[in-house]
Amino acid sequence: MAEIDHEYTEFIVCPYCGYSHPESYEFGDGGEGDGQDECESCGKEFRWSRMVSISYSTRKITDDNSTS
Numbered sequence: 001m002a003e004i005d006h007e008y009t010e011f012i013v014c015p016y017c018g019y020s021h022p023e024s025y026e027f028g029d030g031g032e033g034d035g036q037d038e039c040e041s042c043g044k045e046f047r048w049s050r051m052v053s054i055s056y057s058t059r060k061i062t063d064d065n066s067t068s
Contacts, residue, residue, distance in 0.1 A: 008051075017042040024050075 006013040012024040019041035028035045032052040038045050046064070
């Protein structure tokens with residue numbers, strides 16, 4: 001049986017059947033945290049963890065974009 005890629009993925013992936021839950025943002029409260037849910041494909045219970053990453057961008061202020 002093939003290994004299911006279920007760690008550090010873009011969406012929650014069932015570790016049993018490999019189903020990718022496209023609306024993973026609906027799990028929990030949307031922030032960082034852990035939970036337990038049932039796979040909507042195979043019906044098995046699994047635990048999940050959400051890691052949130054924040055990044056920032058900056059830019060110089062010039063006469064052309066001083067209000068931006």
